[in-house]
Amino acid sequence: MKKDFNLTDFAIRYGFLLLMLGLVIGFSVAQPAFLSARSGVFILQSVAITGILALGVTATLVVGGFDLSIGAVATSALMLSAYAMVIWDLGAVEAVLLCLAMGALVGLINGLLIVKMKVPDLLATLGMMFLLMGLQRIPTEGNSISTGMSLPGGGTATGTFSEGFLMLGRYRLDFILEDLVPLSVVFLIVIALLVWGFLELTRHGRVMYAIGSNAKAASLAGINVNGYRVLAYVISGTLASFGGILLAARLGRGDVASGNNLLLDAVAAALIGFAVLGAAKPNAFGTAIGALFVGILLQGLTMLNAPYYTQDFIKGAVLVVALVFTFALSGRNGRGRT
Amino acid sequence: MPQDAIVIAGLTKSFARNNVLRGVDLTLSAGQVTVLMGANGAGKSTLVKILCGVQAADSGTITLDGRPFEPASPAAALRAGVVTVHQSINDGVAPDLDVASNLLLDELASGSSFVLNRRRMRAEARRIAGAVGLDVDVTRPVSELALADRQLVSIARAMSHKPRLLILDEPTSSLSAAETERLFALIDRLRAEGVAILYISHRMSDIRRLADRIVSMRDGLISGRFESQPLDYAGAVRAMLGHEITEVDIDIPPAGRPVIEARGLVLRAGAAPFDLTLHENEVVAITGLVGSGKSALAEVLYGITAPVAGELRLDGAAYAPASPGVAVRAGVFLSAKDRLLNSVVPDFDLTRNMTLPFLGRHAALLGLMRRGSERAVASRMIAEMGVVCQGPKDGILTLSGGNQQKVVVARWLAEASRLLILDEPFQGVDIQARRDIGKRIRESAATRATLVLCAEIDEALEIADRILVMSEHSIAGAHRNQNIDLGLVMAQVTESAAGHSA
Numbered sequence: 001m002k003k004d005f006n007l008t009d010f011a012i013r014y015g016f017l018l019l020m021l022g023l024v025i026g027f028s029v030a031q032p033a034f035l036s037a038r039s040g041v042f043i044l045q046s047v048a049i050t051g052i053l054a055l056g057v058t059a060t061l062v063v064g065g066f067d068l069s070i071g072a073v074a075t076s077a078l079m080l081s082a083y084a085m086v087i088w089d090l091g092a093v094e095a096v097l098l099c100l101a102m103g104a105l106v107g108l109i110n111g112l113l114i115v116k117m118k119v120p121d122l123l124a125t126l127g128m129m130f131l132l133m134g135l136q137r138i139p140t141e142g143n144s145i146s147t148g149m150s151l152p153g154g155g156t157a158t159g160t161f162s163e164g165f166l167m168l169g170r171y172r173l174d175f176i177l178e179d180l181v182p183l184s185v186v187f188l189i190v191i192a193l194l195v196w197g198f199l200e201l202t203r204h205g206r207v208m209y210a211i212g213s214n215a216k217a218a219s220l221a222g223i224n225v226n227g228y229r230v231l232a233y234v235i236s237g238t239l240a241s242f243g244g245i246l247l248a249a250r251l252g253r254g255d256v257a258s259g260n261n262l263l264l265d266a267v268a269a270a271l272i273g274f275a276v277l278g279a280a281k282p283n284a285f286g287t288a289i290g291a292l293f294v295g296i297l298l299q300g301l302t303m304l305n306a307p308y309y310t311q312d313f314i315k316g317a318v319l320v321v322a323l324v325f326t327f328a329l330s331g332r333n334g335r336g337r338t
Numbered sequence: 339m340p341q342d343a344i345v346i347a348g349l350t351k352s353f354a355r356n357n358v359l360r361g362v363d364l365t366l367s368a369g370q371v372t373v374l375m376g377a378n379g380a381g382k383s384t385l386v387k388i389l390c391g392v393q394a395a396d397s398g399t400i401t402l403d404g405r406p407f408e409p410a411s412p413a414a415a416l417r418a419g420v421v422t423v424h425q426s427i428n429d430g431v432a433p434d435l436d437v438a439s440n441l442l443l444d445e446l447a448s449g450s451s452f453v454l455n456r457r458r459m460r461a462e463a464r465r466i467a468g469a470v471g472l473d474v475d476v477t478r479p480v481s482e483l484a485l486a487d488r489q490l491v492s493i494a495r496a497m498s499h500k501p502r503l504l505i506l507d508e509p510t511s512s513l514s515a516a517e518t519e520r521l522f523a524l525i526d527r528l529r530a531e532g533v534a535i536l537y538i539s540h541r542m543s544d545i546r547r548l549a550d551r552i553v554s555m556r557d558g559l560i561s562g563r564f565e566s567q568p569l570d571y572a573g574a575v576r577a578m579l580g581h582e583i584t585e586v587d588i589d590i591p592p593a594g595r596p597v598i599e600a601r602g603l604v605l606r607a608g609a610a611p612f613d614l615t616l617h618e619n620e621v622v623a624i625t626g627l628v629g630s631g632k633s634a635l636a637e638v639l640y641g642i643t644a645p646v647a648g649e650l651r652l653d654g655a656a657y658a659p660a661s662p663g664v665a666v667r668a669g670v671f672l673s674a675k676d677r678l679l680n681s682v683v684p685d686f687d688l689t690r691n692m693t694l695p696f697l698g699r700h701a702a703l704l705g706l707m708r709r710g711s712e713r714a715v716a717s718r719m720i721a722e723m724g725v726v727c728q729g730p731k732d733g734i735l736t737l738s739g740g741n742q743q744k745v746v747v748a749r750w751l752a753e754a755s756r757l758l759i760l761d762e763p764f765q766g767v768d769i770q771a772r773r774d775i776g777k778r779i780r781e782s783a784a785t786r787a788t789l790v791l792c793a794e795i796d797e798a799l800e801i802a803d804r805i806l807v808m809s810e811h812s813i814a815g816a817h818r819n820q821n822i823d824l825g826l827v828m829a830q831v832t833e834s835a836a837g838h839s840a
Contacts, residue, residue, distance in 0.1 A: 202705035203697035210694055213685035220640075220674045220681065221695040221749075222666035281685060 012278040027300035047295035048184040053266035056239030061282035064212040065121040070240040071263030072132035077244025079136040082145040082254025092165035103241025111230030145254030169249025196284035275325035343368040343534035349398030360558035366534040376555035377768035390422040391415035419502030433481035438463035470494040514627040554578040594618030597787035603648035609811035616787035623790045623802030631811030632791040640672040641665040669756035681746040689716035689730040719748035740771030
């Protein structure tokens with residue numbers, strides 16, 4: 001009786017980490033190349049952008065909200081950075097700052113729609129998602145942006161992606177092996193540590209968790225609930241735009257068709273994160289592990305020659321299993337009721 | 339000779355290592371009101387949960403009208419005729435649905451017919467509502483009703499099941515005197531119809547009015563049965579607590595200088611303006627019915643709403659808080675009523691629940707939390723309040739109601755305040771916890787003004803130096819808590835302010 005109880009407890013806490021370890025071992029046995037440093041870095045690189053987006057959406061989940069606009073914010077940042085450099089001829093720093101400001105502004109508008117206009121969070125950010133998906137295509141009349149493209153007003157674009165900007169997505173640091181670690185992976189790790197520290201170690205993170213758990217109680221404790229909710233969406237928008245910048249730097253062009261999967265992957269990572277260490281609530285560490293889990297799974301399947309079109313199905317299945325871990329097994333349904 | 343409706347024998351239930359019920363034997367007779375008394379943690383809630391099919395017993399038997407009764411679910415218990423009205427109001431109603439749908443919810447759920455006949459539903463709902471004296475438009479959503487009416491809806495809904503056993507778990511805690519009397523009349527009628535009634539309450543006034551017999555529970559066992567008339571109320575309380583209760587003697591200290599001064603305060607349009615002064619080293623209780631304006635006053639003092647008219651001064655300076663945050667920074671704290679709704683953060687352990695309003699005190703550079711500082715405060719407050727727990731990292735929901743209440747009150751006692759407002763600090767707590775909380779509030783009151791809002795006059799008498807009566811959103815009377823004229827207090831509680839405007 002007592003032993004069963006402990007086993008369940010153990011499964012809830014470590015089940016997902018063990019499952020991930022099992023995957024790594026399984027893939028390594030089937031395909032020894034899986035365990036190489038390059039393969040490991042490739043996994044990290046493949047999840048860097050969705051991981052950053054997922055950390056942003058985690059902030060909104062913590063306050064009991066949800067940001068569906070992150071994918072559209074990222075692709076908007078992708079188009080805006082390309083537009084800024086190729087058509088307005090701006091430098092890398094200006095382009096990056098412009099995109100981050102755009103992301104923060106979208107987050108601010110999302111937040112104000114939710115706290116001032118009382119639009120439910122899912123609907124407000126869904127509306128913002130559609131708005132941005134349309135808006136980002138207007139300036140170029142629906143075309144992708146690259147050097148030498150013909151402009152709607154006549155003439156051709158003469159600007160180029162600056163080298164400094166492209167480095168953000170392509171530069172690799174020497175670490176043990178030459179040219180091993182891409183800059184984007186460093187960004188992911190630094191942002192993950194920052195978001196984790198903010199949510200777990202500071203009073204602001206504490207307050208945001210209190211709001212997500214019982215907003216009424218937080219408000220009656222003298223906390224500026226609306227301010228913190230807006231802040232969560234600003235964080236989410238800013239991180240999403242940074243993800244878009246990295247994507248633009250990797251692609252080297254303003255591609256209208258890229259970034260379709262960003263929302264699904266990021267949300268999946270954040271929700272899988274609920275199950276890590278039995279947290280049963282949004283948390284930065286879990287989100288990072290969730291992103292890594294999806295990356296390992298897809299990399300392994302790719303190396304085993306699984307067809308690409310099975311990927312979304314597998315991601316969805318993993319997400320469902322993770323949610324069962326969180327809500328059914330742990331029996332802590334604090335978040336399940338909302 | 340009354341017929342035995344329910345016979346419970348040797349019932350046990352454990353959670354992990356915790357033996358909550360240790361062999362309960364209890365017989366409930368048809369046509370009799372059995373009052374069940376017990377401190378929090380005595381096992382009352384678990385017993386009720388087993389009877390209404392939420393949990394299964396580990397061992398022991400229950401027979402209902404001679405047949406074994408082992409409900410697998412709340413719906414099964416309901417079909418067998420065991421109806422439960424829970425303490426927390428929103429358990430029993432779906433706030434978004436209209437009254438008619440709520441009253442017929444169980445029939446809708448069992449789905450006898452697929453298509454709803456609106457007109458027939460409304461007629462049936464009106465009949466059910468009428469039977470409990472609930473007079474509302476059945477097409478209104480329940481969320482628009484007053485709290486007391488919501489509870490009547492949940493009770494009315496239970497009534498529609500022709501119960502064999504009716505369990506009422508502190509049903510009067512949010513009802514006004516008139517509504518309570520309406521409920522009691524209903525209970526009288528059901529008793530006459532031969533329904534067995536198990537009534538759980540801490541309110542002596544309810545118990546005196548209703549009880550045919552009293553059963554006391556303590557530590558998972560029945561510790562006393564009191565059946566011979568006149569009932570031995572003191573004995574029942576003794577059996578429940580395991581020791582004699584002593585009346586709290588209030589020793590009124592000299593009041594200090596004024597902290598809060600209100601002039602010409604109008605809490606809602608049309609209410610009579612009133613003045614109010616609260617002093618340092620003084621505990622003032624405001625009593626009055628649900629809806630008399632006690633909470634409206636708290637909301638004004640705490641910056642949740644602005645008064646219609648009038649001005650406030652705090653320590654002589656003008657005071658018009660724009661938000662609770664401003665009020666807290668000015669030293670005005672509010673411990674809100676309905677702890678699960680307004681105070682408890684369910685995902686947090688008890689330390690984090692205590693430190694929530696004052697995170698700045700425990701934060702270092704960059705807002706980083708200093709856990710040691712938090713733990714020190716939590717340990718101190720656990721000791722001061724006598725919170726029964728394994729340690730400061732216990733999840734708040736693992737504590738009993740009384741201990742949860744101690745934690746949310748401790749939250750506001752941990753820092754010095756100018757004015758501490760406690761709105762129903764004794765809501766849903768047992769007598770022992772109530773005494774602990776009251777004692778701690780009085781002990782710490784020297785350097786601030788303290789305002790306690792409670793609907794129960796008993797509670798006000800236990801804690802206050804001065805008792806104010808509120809009625810119709812205005813002050814209807816003021817009494818020094820010494821040789822108090824209870825008849826006058828009661829009259830002021832129920833009088834209308836119409837003939838009283840100042």
